[in-house]
Amino acid sequence: MIPTDLEKGKTLGVLPDSSDTTQNNEDEPQTHDTPVVETQDRDATEQELGNLSRGIDSIPFAVWIVVVAGAAERITFYAVTGPWQNYMQHPPGETLPGALGLGQARATTIFNAFVFLSYLIPMPVAIIADTKLGRYRTIGAGLLFYMLGLIVMFVTSLPYSLRHGAGIPGLAVSMICIAIGVGSVKANIAAFMLDQYPETAPKLLTRKNGDRFVGDRDMTIQYVYNVYYWLVNIAGLSSIPSTYLEKIYGFWAAYLLAWCSLGLCAGLLLFYRKRFIRVAPQGNILPNAAKVLTVAVKNGFRMQAASPSYQREYNGVNVPWDENFVAEIQRGLVASQVILAFSLFELGYSQIQNNLVSQAGQMRLDRVPNDAFQTLNPIACIILGPLVQSLYGWLKKRNIPFRPIARVMTAFLLMAIAMGYASGVQDLVYNTGPCYDRPLACPESDNGRVPNNVSVWLQTPMHFIMAFSEFLAIVTMMEYAYSKAPAGMKSIVQAFSQLSNALGRALGMAISPLAKDPHLVAYYASLAGVMVLSIMLFRFFFKRYDDIDDA
Numbered sequence: 001m002i003p004t005d006l007e008k009g010k011t012l013g014v015l016p017d018s019s020d021t022t023q024n025n026e027d028e029p030q031t032h033d034t035p036v037v038e039t040q041d042r043d044a045t046e047q048e049l050g051n052l053s054r055g056i057d058s059i060p061f062a063v064w065i066v067v068v069a070g071a072a073e074r075i076t077f078y079a080v081t082g083p084w085q086n087y088m089q090h091p092p093g094e095t096l097p098g099a100l101g102l103g104q105a106r107a108t109t110i111f112n113a114f115v116f117l118s119y120l121i122p123m124p125v126a127i128i129a130d131t132k133l134g135r136y137r138t139i140g141a142g143l144l145f146y147m148l149g150l151i152v153m154f155v156t157s158l159p160y161s162l163r164h165g166a167g168i169p170g171l172a173v174s175m176i177c178i179a180i181g182v183g184s185v186k187a188n189i190a191a192f193m194l195d196q197y198p199e200t201a202p203k204l205l206t207r208k209n210g211d212r213f214v215g216d217r218d219m220t221i222q223y224v225y226n227v228y229y230w231l232v233n234i235a236g237l238s239s240i241p242s243t244y245l246e247k248i249y250g251f252w253a254a255y256l257l258a259w260c261s262l263g264l265c266a267g268l269l270l271f272y273r274k275r276f277i278r279v280a281p282q283g284n285i286l287p288n289a290a291k292v293l294t295v296a297v298k299n300g301f302r303m304q305a306a307s308p309s310y311q312r313e314y315n316g317v318n319v320p321w322d323e324n325f326v327a328e329i330q331r332g333l334v335a336s337q338v339i340l341a342f343s344l345f346e347l348g349y350s351q352i353q354n355n356l357v358s359q360a361g362q363m364r365l366d367r368v369p370n371d372a373f374q375t376l377n378p379i380a381c382i383i384l385g386p387l388v389q390s391l392y393g394w395l396k397k398r399n400i401p402f403r404p405i406a407r408v409m410t411a412f413l414l415m416a417i418a419m420g421y422a423s424g425v426q427d428l429v430y431n432t433g434p435c436y437d438r439p440l441a442c443p444e445s446d447n448g449r450v451p452n453n454v455s456v457w458l459q460t461p462m463h464f465i466m467a468f469s470e471f472l473a474i475v476t477m478m479e480y481a482y483s484k485a486p487a488g489m490k491s492i493v494q495a496f497s498q499l500s501n502a503l504g505r506a507l508g509m510a511i512s513p514l515a516k517d518p519h520l521v522a523y524y525a526s527l528a529g530v531m532v533l534s535i536m537l538f539r540f541f542f543k544r545y546d547d548i549d550d551a
Helices: 006-011 046-051 061-081 084-089 104-120 122-133 135-156 159-163 167-195 217-248 251-271 286-298 308-315 323-341 343-353 355-361 370-397 404-430 456-484 487-514 520-550
Strands: 036-043 053-056 203-207 212-216
Touching: 046 212, 053 217, 061 135, 061 167, 061 217, 061 251, 084 104, 084 217, 084 355, 084 370, 104 122, 104 167, 104 343, 104 355, 104 487, 122 135, 122 167, 122 487, 135 159, 135 167, 135 251, 159 167, 167 217, 167 456, 167 487, 212 217, 217 251, 217 370, 217 456, 286 323, 308 323, 323 343, 323 404, 323 456, 323 487, 323 520, 343 355, 343 370, 343 404, 343 456, 343 487, 343 520, 355 370, 355 404, 355 456, 355 520, 370 456, 404 456, 404 520, 456 487
Parallel strands: 053 212
Antiparallel strands: 036 203, 203 212
């Protein structure tokens, strides 16, 4: 059953039980998470807004349909990409599964190129969605490319196809099609999700214990995105069956699983199409947005100079936009600056899907596929998700601010710790036989069959630290992009988050030649240093935006 309100949200494990919440004191506003069981079907009055507590609103059914469809697409993504490092890196017939035998450095570069493309595509797709097709139809078109890419991947990974040289060209074609599909979905799904929860005046609601409270839109958006990201990490576990299918039956079986899960995503969006709110594209506002930015740049980067009142008073010009449009563009610009700087976080996060998979392959696996260990990350997110939501609620009730920029800075600190830990694990691998700093490459390894005698389970704390980090950072970026974006540019600003990830992957590709033995200890340590530097940069350039929001 799909949850339709906050009470159902508790069954997802993302909210703490609030049955012990104290009675509301109407003279002192508070914040509680107790479930909604009834709406008064009227707007809250000014007195109620000032005196009653705030809580999570009643959430429309269509929101949860999009949440589940988005999670199904993520099942596909992780099922198809989970085996890719092995598929590309290792040749067939060795202990570790493989098909193309391209080596670690080339495989990592190709994987980063795919992710870079899938993060670059959202920007042109978002422009099409916001100005021409709308989000629903753009997602549908992207899913067609996605399915085509999976079919090509499935066919060319069959043993017969690999023996006849179809592996590399098939991989290239499928990666392009899948990147288009992934980019189309990622550019639009988060905004389409919140389109189903239209902005209205705050409503008067009733908790299960009879207390009245006012629905808070910001808290509700944060909650929806937390649930979505929690489900995304459940979806991330699809790489477990995918990698076992790869190991037992072959890569084609893993890619067939991915195709089936994408069918679920497309089926949900098609079956419930009449229940969705489809926000019509608002025409091409980009020319006016460009003119506003041009005027601001010519006047010393002052957005106020682009306002109609300023233009009339100082230039005697009537411009085709209003004051609100300038304010929206300014908010969107702030969000875009913060999001683009987020690319440095992606540089660290991307290690999960390539170099840390390879690190696991150098360690004692105890019959577990090396590329299955990346699933420790979503498992950690599933465990930590409710704790993060509880932390937010605890801080909110005590009026302790934990604004977006502060959350992102905390995420960078945790990522720095994780990269430092990875460096320590790699050092331990290099100091353990049989191959020491040439793992899998010495005669004692029996042609790559005997790893260094270090348990792969030492990676576990690193994945939990990274999970806490990404829950703080990625959910915050989704929330920040949606809340700050102009009404007609929701997909475009969301696409900036994907562009930021693309920049992170580009940085990853630039340094990928360094990701080879015996230099990986310094490689991970350098990434930890980059994360620490990022904290200082965020504090210097963006901390003031938290102060503005608090004002």
